[in-house]
Amino acid sequence: MQKYSVFSLIKNAFSDHQNWEVAWKDPTPKKEYDVIIIGGGGHGLATAYYLAKEHNITNVAIIEKGWIGGGNVGRNTTIIRSNYMHDDNALFSEFGMDLWRKMSQDLNYNVMFSPRGIINLAHSDAQMNAYSRRGNSMRLNGIDAVLLNREEVQKRIPMADFSDNVRFPIFGGLMQPSAGTARHDAVAWGYARQADSMGVDIIQNCEVTGFDVNNGKIVGVRTSRGDIKAKKVGLCVAGSTNILAEMLNMTLPIETHLLQACVSEPVKPLLDHVVTFGAGHFYCSQSDKGEMVMGGDLDGYNSYSQRGNLPTLQHVLTEGIAMFPFLSKLKMLRTWGGIMDMSMDGSPIIDKTHIDGLYLNCGWCYGGFKATPASGWTFAHTIAQDRVHELNAGYSLNRFNTGDLIDEKGLGTKTWIS
Amino acid sequence: MLYIFCPHCGLRSQNEFAYGGDATVKRPELNKEISDQEWNNFVYLRKSPRGKHLELWHHISGCRQWIKVERDTSTHEIFKTYKADELTE
Numbered sequence: 001m002q003k004y005s006v007f008s009l010i011k012n013a014f015s016d017h018q019n020w021e022v023a024w025k026d027p028t029p030k031k032e033y034d035v036i037i038i039g040g041g042g043h044g045l046a047t048a049y050y051l052a053k054e055h056n057i058t059n060v061a062i063i064e065k066g067w068i069g070g071g072n073v074g075r076n077t078t079i080i081r082s083n084y085m086h087d088d089n090a091l092f093s094e095f096g097m098d099l100w101r102k103m104s105q106d107l108n109y110n111v112m113f114s115p116r117g118i119i120n121l122a123h124s125d126a127q128m129n130a131y132s133r134r135g136n137s138m139r140l141n142g143i144d145a146v147l148l149n150r151e152e153v154q155k156r157i158p159m160a161d162f163s164d165n166v167r168f169p170i171f172g173g174l175m176q177p178s179a180g181t182a183r184h185d186a187v188a189w190g191y192a193r194q195a196d197s198m199g200v201d202i203i204q205n206c207e208v209t210g211f212d213v214n215n216g217k218i219v220g221v222r223t224s225r226g227d228i229k230a231k232k233v234g235l236c237v238a239g240s241t242n243i244l245a246e247m248l249n250m251t252l253p254i255e256t257h258l259l260q261a262c263v264s265e266p267v268k269p270l271l272d273h274v275v276t277f278g279a280g281h282f283y284c285s286q287s288d289k290g291e292m293v294m295g296g297d298l299d300g301y302n303s304y305s306q307r308g309n310l311p312t313l314q315h316v317l318t319e320g321i322a323m324f325p326f327l328s329k330l331k332m333l334r335t336w337g338g339i340m341d342m343s344m345d346g347s348p349i350i351d352k353t354h355i356d357g358l359y360l361n362c363g364w365c366y367g368g369f370k371a372t373p374a375s376g377w378t379f380a381h382t383i384a385q386d387r388v389h390e391l392n393a394g395y396s397l398n399r400f401n402t403g404d405l406i407d408e409k410g411l412g413t414k415t416w417i418s
Numbered sequence: 419m420l421y422i423f424c425p426h427c428g429l430r431s432q433n434e435f436a437y438g439g440d441a442t443v444k445r446p447e448l449n450k451e452i453s454d455q456e457w458n459n460f461v462y463l464r465k466s467p468r469g470k471h472l473e474l475w476h477h478i479s480g481c482r483q484w485i486k487v488e489r490d491t492s493t494h495e496i497f498k499t500y501k502a503d504e505l506t507e
Contacts, residue, residue, distance in 0.1 A: 242466040253462040
């Protein structure tokens with residue numbers, strides 16, 4: 001594989017950039033693979049990469065209905081963080097933070113990881129207490145957390161509404177300085193290119209239509225491009241999980257919901273951090289192109305439509321304007337939606353299933369992007385070793401049965417409620 | 419914007435309603451012995467189909483009645499709405 005560097009860039013400039021190698025091939029499916037990963041999004045591509053890199057399993061296919069990176073990995077607001085309170089989430093995410101820091105070097109692909117820090121705003125004394133507790137929990141797990149008072153927040157984001165007569169005055173905030181953003185498409189493409197170079201077949205425009213299960217063991221998948229045999233199959237299909245589960249006669253603790261995001265027209269650099277509103281659900285950062293990247297609540301009812309509805313967008317942006325009044329002067333450039341696999345406790349599932357050789361990776365709710373490397377790494381381990389790693393042991397499918405929920409937000413089963 | 423026909427009030431905009439989730443899950447009968455598995459099925463497991471979905475909505479800024487709505491989860495088309503005590507088998 002061609003190495004990307006400043007020298008290869010200069011060299012290719014002489015030939016008008018016409019002679020770059022393709023980043024990944026377009027193979028026809030083989031008859032049989034050791035492992036098939038269904039879903040060519042961030043998590044699926046990362047899983048294939050770590051299967052090859054960490055476990056030396058290269059007879060792998062990724063099967064994708066559309067094109068790689070066309071789902072949630074290309075639709076999110078690119079936020080990366082590990083500001084969780086519960087141990088299972090905190091340790092898993094912080095392991096992921098390490099992978100993020102090394103990712104551009106590891107993949108020889110600039111994912112533009114930008115650890116610009118995230119600030120969660122607090123709007124009451126009670127919220128400051130809650131953030132103090134969360135920050136302490138984070139620090140006990142080795143994650144950086146700083147509690148900011150009102151003045152310290154004002155120094156960092158002076159454009160927020162610090163006037164006297166606001167409904168939700170800013171009391172302070174909790175900051176994770178090492179959190180940040182990354183170029184989401186580059187993450188998908190970087191993993192795809194490396195996985196491909198190690199022998200993984202990336203098969204696009206190939207829809208799974210069924211599964212072959214024999215005596216409780218998976219033996220293959222049926223696709224729109226023919227039947228393919230496999231010793232092991234991993235599902236990484238986010239919002240489409242329930243569609244595949246139905247083909248397997250499985251009912252899961254997952255509902256599929258729609259989440260919208262939007263960007264404004266580009267403006268000069270003014271926002272250095274990722275900032276979240278504490279009295280509702282709104283988050284905002286500024287892209288390198290200058291657009292304000294924004295998101296918030298789910299639309300709030302089961303949906304597979306991948307396009308949003310105006311009332312929720314209006315509600316979310318009302319919160320945005322309460323936090324950053326200048327947003328009201330900006331024009332909206334784009335809005336879009338993606339479908340989220342909302343689990344019943346708000347935490348993901350990375351586990352084996354009752355079918356031998358079938359593995360499940362789902363339930364990411366609206367936090368899937370930041371988890372991409374850690375999810376791929378632990379899912380690859382779970383598939384290769386046929387047992388969960390201690391990092392994803394808490395993310396079991398059975399926890400709903402045993403009562404070992406990871407209810408980070410305390411929302412109960414209605415994780416879609418806003 | 420969804421427009422939902424409330425069987426009590428008529429056609430109203432989505433803004434007046436709160437979503438209440440899958441209307442097909444059945445609470446186990448309390449006068450029987452209930453296994454953990456049955457509770458698990460009731461509390462946590464959801465079919466979440468792509469296509470027709472029978473769901474509960476609460477007309478919270480209207481008559482405050484719970485209603486059932488049959489809606490397509492991929493096109494958002496609403497086929498029919500029912501009072502809460504209809505379709506209980």
